[in-house]
Amino acid sequence: MNLAELHPGAKAVIVKVKGHGSFRKRIMEMGFIKGQLVEVIKRTPFRGPSEYNVMGYHVSLRPNEAHLIEVITPEMAADLPEQQFEGIIDLDKLKTSVNQEGKNIQVAFVGNPNCGKTSLFNFVSGAREHVGNYSGVTVEAQYNTYDFNGYHFLLTDLPGTYSLTAYTPEELYVRKHIFHNNPDIVVNVIDASNLERNLYLTTQLIDMDIKVVIALNMYDDLKNSGAFLDIDKLSRLLGIPIIPTVATKGEGLNELFNKVIDVYENRDPNVRHVHINYGREVEQSIQAIRQTIKEDTLFPVSMSHRFLAIKLLEQDGHAIRFVTKHQVNKDILKTGYHEISRIEGILSESSEAIITDAKYGFISGALKETLKPGYSRRWFHTNAIDKILTHKFSGMPLFLFFMFLMFYATFQLGSYPMDWIDSGVGLLNEFLKQVLPAGMFNDLITDGIITGVGSVLVFLPNILILFLFISFMEDTGYMARAAFMMDKVMHKIGLHGRSFIPLIMGFGCNVPAIMATRTIRNRTDRLLTILITPFMSCSARLPVYILFVGAFFPNNPTSVLIGLYLTGILLAVVTAHLFNKTLFKSKEAPFVMELPPYRIPSFRSIVKHMWDKSEQYLKKVGGVILIAVVIIWVMGYFPREVEFSKDYHTEMALLKHQMNQTSDSIEMETCQRQLTTLHIQMESEHLSQSYLGKVGRLIEPVIAPLGFEWRMGIALLSGTAAKEVVVGTMGVLLQANEGAEPDEQTLMFRLRELKYEAGEKAGQPVFTPIIALAFLVFVLIYSPCIGVVSAIAKETGRWRWALFMVTYTTFLAWILAFAVKQIGTLFF
Numbered sequence: 029m030n031l032a033e034l035h036p037g038a039k040a041v042i043v044k045v046k047g048h049g050s051f052r053k054r055i056m057e058m059g060f061i062k063g064q065l066v067e068v069i070k071r072t073p074f075r076g077p078s079e080y081n082v083m084g085y086h087v088s089l090r091p092n093e094a095h096l097i098e099v100i101t102p103e104m105a106a107d108l109p110e111q112q113f114e115g116i117i118d119l120d121k122l123k124t125s126v127n128q129e130g131k132n133i134q135v136a137f138v139g140n141p142n143c144g145k146t147s148l149f150n151f152v153s154g155a156r157e158h159v160g161n162y163s164g165v166t167v168e169a170q171y172n173t174y175d176f177n178g179y180h181f182l183l184t185d186l187p188g189t190y191s192l193t194a195y196t197p198e199e200l201y202v203r204k205h206i207f208h209n210n211p212d213i214v215v216n217v218i219d220a221s222n223l224e225r226n227l228y229l230t231t232q233l234i235d236m237d238i239k240v241v242i243a244l245n246m247y248d249d250l251k252n253s254g255a256f257l258d259i260d261k262l263s264r265l266l267g268i269p270i271i272p273t274v275a276t277k278g279e280g281l282n283e284l285f286n287k288v289i290d291v292y293e294n295r296d297p298n299v300r301h302v303h304i305n306y307g308r309e310v311e312q313s314i315q316a317i318r319q320t321i322k323e324d325t326l327f328p329v330s331m332s333h334r335f336l337a338i339k340l341l342e343q344d345g346h347a348i349r350f351v352t353k354h355q356v357n358k359d360i361l362k363t364g365y366h367e368i369s370r371i372e373g374i375l376s377e378s379s380e381a382i383i384t385d386a387k388y389g390f391i392s393g394a395l396k397e398t399l400k401p402g403y404s405r406r407w408f409h410t411n412a413i414d415k416i417l418t419h420k421f422s423g424m425p426l427f428l429f430f431m432f433l434m435f436y437a438t439f440q441l442g443s444y445p446m447d448w449i450d451s452g453v454g455l456l457n458e459f460l461k462q463v464l465p466a467g468m469f470n471d472l473i474t475d476g477i478i479t480g481v482g483s484v485l486v487f488l489p490n491i492l493i494l495f496l497f498i499s500f501m502e503d504t505g506y507m508a509r510a511a512f513m514m515d516k517v518m519h520k521i522g523l524h525g526r527s528f529i530p531l532i533m534g535f536g537c538n539v540p541a542i543m544a545t546r547t548i549r550n551r552t553d554r555l556l557t558i559l560i561t562p563f564m565s566c567s568a569r570l571p572v573y574i575l576f577v578g579a580f581f582p583n584n585p586t587s588v589l590i591g592l593y594l595t596g597i598l599l600a601v602v603t604a605h606l607f608n609k610t611l612f613k614s615k616e617a618p619f620v621m622e623l624p625p626y627r628i629p630s631f632r633s634i635v636k637h638m639w640d641k642s643e644q645y646l647k648k649v650g651g652v653i654l655i656a657v658v659i660i661w662v663m664g665y666f667p668r669e670v671e672f673s674k675d676y677h678t679e680m681a682l683l684k685h686q687m688n689q690t691s692d693s694i695e696m697e698t699c700q701r702q703l704t705t706l707h708i709q710m711e712s713e714h715l716s717q718s719y720l721g722k723v724g725r726l727i728e729p730v731i732a733p734l735g736f737e738w739r740m741g742i743a744l745l746s747g748t749a750a751k752e753v754v755v756g757t758m759g760v761l762l763q764a765n766e767g768a769e770p771d772e773q774t775l776m777f778r779l780r781e782l783k784y785e786a787g788e789k790a791g792q793p794v795f796t797p798i799i800a801l802a803f804l805v806f807v808l809i810y811s812p813c814i815g816v817v818s819a820i821a822k823e824t825g826r827w828r829w830a831l832f833m834v835t836y837t838t839f840l841a842w843i844l845a846f847a848v849k850q851i852g853t854l855f856f
C-alpha cells in the first residue's frame with residue numbers, strides 16, 4: 029500500500045521511500061523515513077496535493093509523490109501471520125511489521141537481448157521461462173519470487189533492449205516498467221564478452237538516477253578469452269557495483285543478491301550518482317532546461333530532472349508527452365526546442381547524435397582504463413563454423429539437410445517407443461474391460477476415454493524428438509543463422525529475417541509463435557507474420573500425419589511428411605504475397621539481425637525444454653482432448669436403440685454356438701474372425717444412426733466432393749478444439765484395440781479396413797492413398813485451433829482478423845483438398 033491510497037484520518041508507518049536520488053533525498057529530509065508514523069490530515073479532491081503529519085510537521089505532497097512512499101497500516105499488520113495482537117496495536121509492534129515489510133525487495137532484470145537475463149531469473153527463482161540463443165525470446169515481463177538471507181525478492185524478467193529510447197515496443201515496455209512499477213533495484217545484466225554495446229544501456233540507467241547493480245554475466249567467456257577487466261575500477265567509474273556471474277551455472281548469484289541487499293539498505297560505498305559529461309554545449313542546455321523545470325513549482329519531482337532534460341534534447345516522444353501533460357507554464361518544452369536549435373546551430377549535428385556520441389565516448393573512456401581485451405576463442409570458433417554453415421553454397425543445402433534429419437528422426441526413431449505405448453494402452457484397455465462390470469461405465473472408460481486419449485498419447489515420443497531438435501537449434505545459435513540465411517527469401521515475400529524465428533517456432537506450437545512476433549517493429553510486417561504463422565505445421569498436427577502416413581504411405585513416410593511441411597511453407601509464401609499485394613503494402617524497415625556466438629547448450633536446459641513441451645502436451649491430453657473425446661463418445665453412444673439392417677444378435681449367437689460345437693482349430697479361428705467382423709459391422713451401423721452420425725450426415729454434403737466420409741467430417745470438426753483431437757476422435761469412432769490379432773488392433777489397420785456401409789459406394793474402402801492425402805492436406809491447412817484463433821485476436825487486437833483467418837484457411841483447405849483428389853484420381 030502507498031501513502032496516496034490512505035484516507036484522511038488514517039495512520040500508517042512508512043516502509044520505504046522509492047523514487048530517484050534528489051527527490052528521495054528531499055522527501056527524506058522532510059522526515060519521511062522508514063519506521064516513521066505518518067497521518068493523513070486532509071486530501072484535496074481532483075488529485076490535488078494532500079496534507080500529512082510526520083514528526084509533528086505538516087507537509088503537503090502531490091499524489092504522484094505520495095505514490096512513491098510505501099506504508100503499512102495497523103490493519104495490514106494484523107493480517108501478517110506471525111503477529112498475535114490482542115486489542116490495540118501499539119507503535120512498537122507496528123514497527124516490527126514495518127521491518128518485515130521492508131524486507132521485500134523488488135528487483136527488475138534489464139539488459140540487452142541474449143545477455144542471460146532469463147537464465148539468471150530461472151536459476152534463482154526456479155522458474156522455467158524460455159531461454160534461447162537468439163534475441164527476442166522473452167516478450168513479456170515474467171514475475172517470480174526468491175527468498176535469500178532473510179529478504180524476500182520480487183523478481184521481474186523483462187524483454188531485452190539495447191536502449192531505453194521509445195522506438196520499439198520492447199524499449200517502451202521496459203521504460204514504462206521502470207517508471208510505473210518503480211523497482212527498488214534494477215539489476216543490469218551485461219554480456220561481459222560484449223561490454224561496449226552492453227554498457228550503452230547502462231549509461232541510460234545512469235541518467236535515470238535509479239539504484240542499479242550490474243551483473244557482469246558470461247564472465248566465463250571473458251575469462252576464457254584471456255581478457256582482463258579491472259572490475260573494481262570500472263565499478264567506481266560508473267558509480268555502480270559490479271558482480272561477475274555465470275548465470276547458467278549459478279556462479280556469483282549469492283554475491284549478486286548480497287550486493288542488491290547492500291544497495292537497497294544504502295550500505296554500498298561505490299554507489300554514487302555519476303553525471304556523464306555531454307560536452308559544454310549540451311551540459312549548458314541541460315542546465316537551462318532544469319532551471320525552467322525548477323521554476324515550474326507544480327511540476328512533479330518524481331522523475332530525475334536531468335534525465336528529463338536529456339530526453340527532451342533527444343526529442344524523445346515519451347518525454348515530450350510527459351512534459352506537455354504536466355507543465356504548468358509552457359516554458360519547459362519551449363526551452364527544450366530552443367536549446368535543441370541552439371546546439372544544432374553551433375555543432376551542426378542533431379542533438380540526439382551528439383548525446384549518443386558522448387555516451388559511447390564515456391564508455392570507451394571507461395573501458396580504456398579498465399579492460400585489456402583478449403582474444404575471443406568463442407568468436408574465433410563461431411567464425412570458423414559460420415564459414416561452412418552460412419556459406420553461400422553450402423549453407424542452404426546444409427539447412428535443408430538438418431531439416432530432413434529432424435523429420436526423419438521424428439518419424440523413424442519415434443516409431444519404436446510409439447509401439448510400446450500403443451501396446452501398453454491396448455493391454456490396459458483389455459484389462460479394464462475384463463475387471464470392470466460390463467455396462468455403460470465400462471464402455472465409457474475403455475472405448476471412450478482410454479481409446480481416445482490413448483490414441484493421442486502415443487505420439488508423445490515423436491513430439492519429444494521434434495522439440496529436442498528445435499531446442500538444440502535454438503540453444504546453439506543455429507536458429508539465428510537460419511533466420512539470417514532466410515532473410516533474402518523472406519524479402520522476396522515482403523517480410524524479413526526477423527519474421528523467420530516466429531515462423532520456425534510455429535512448427536512447435538502456433539500460439540507462442542504468434543506471441544513472438546512482438547519483436548517485429550513494423551506493424552504491418554508483424555500482422556502479416558501473424559497471419560501466415562498458422563500455415564506452419566504445428567506439432568499437434570504431427571500425430572495426424574504420422575497416423576495416416578503410417579497407414580497409407582508406409583514405404584516413403586519421410587518424404588510425404590516433408591512434403592506436407594513444405595506445402596504449408598509454400599502456402600505461407602503465397603498468402604504473404606497475396607496479402608502484400610491486396611490488404612497492405614508493407615514498407616521495408618531496416619533492422620539489425622544479431623548473430624550470437626555459437627554455444628554448446630547445457631544438458632540441463634535441453635532436458636528442461638523437452639520437459640516443458642511434453643508437460644504442455646500432457647496437459648492438453650488431460651484437458652481439452654479428454655473433454656472432446658468424452659463428448660464424441662457420448663454422442664456416438666446414444667441413442668442406444670436403433671434399427672439394424674440384419675439381426676446381428678441372432679447371427680452372433682449362432683456363430684458362438686458353432687464354435688462351442690467344434691473342436692477343429694481352423695474352424696474355430698474362422699468363426700472368431702466372422703464374429704469380430706459382425707461385431708464391428710454392428711457397431712458402425714449403430715454409430716451411423718447415433719447423434720454423432722446425424723451431425724456427420726449434416727456436414728457430409730460439404731465434404732463429399734473431397735471424397736471424405738462423414739466420420740472424417742466429425743474428426744475435422746472436433747479438431748478445431750486442438751488438432752490432435754482428430755486422432756482421438758478417429759480412435760473412438762473406429763474402436764481400435766478390439767481386433768482378433770494384435771496387428772489388427774491398431775488404428776492404422778482399422779483405417780485401412782474402413783469400408784462404406786451403405787449407399788452406392790457400400791463395401792468400398794473409405795480411404796485410398798489419394799483420399800488420405802487430401803485429408804492430410806485439409807488437416808494441414810484448415811482452421812487453426814481455438815487457442816491459435818484467440819491468440820490471433822489478442823495479438824492483433826481485432827476479432828475480425830481471427831475470424832478472417834478461420835474462413836480463409838478453411839476455404840483454402842477445401843480448394844486444395846479438392847484439387848488433390850481430382851488430380852490424384854486422374855493419374856492413379
Ligand code: GDP
Nearest residue numbers: 141142143144145146147159160161246274275
Ligand atoms: P536473455 O535473452 O537475456 O533472457 O538471455 P537467455 O537467458 O535467454 O540466454 C541467452 C543464451 O546465453 C543462452 O543460450 C544461455 O544458455 C546463454 N548464457 C546465459 N548466461 C550465460 C553465462 O553466464 N555463460 C555462458 N557461457 N552462457 C550463458
Ligand code: MG
Nearest residue numbers: 145146165166
Ligand atoms: Mg529472456
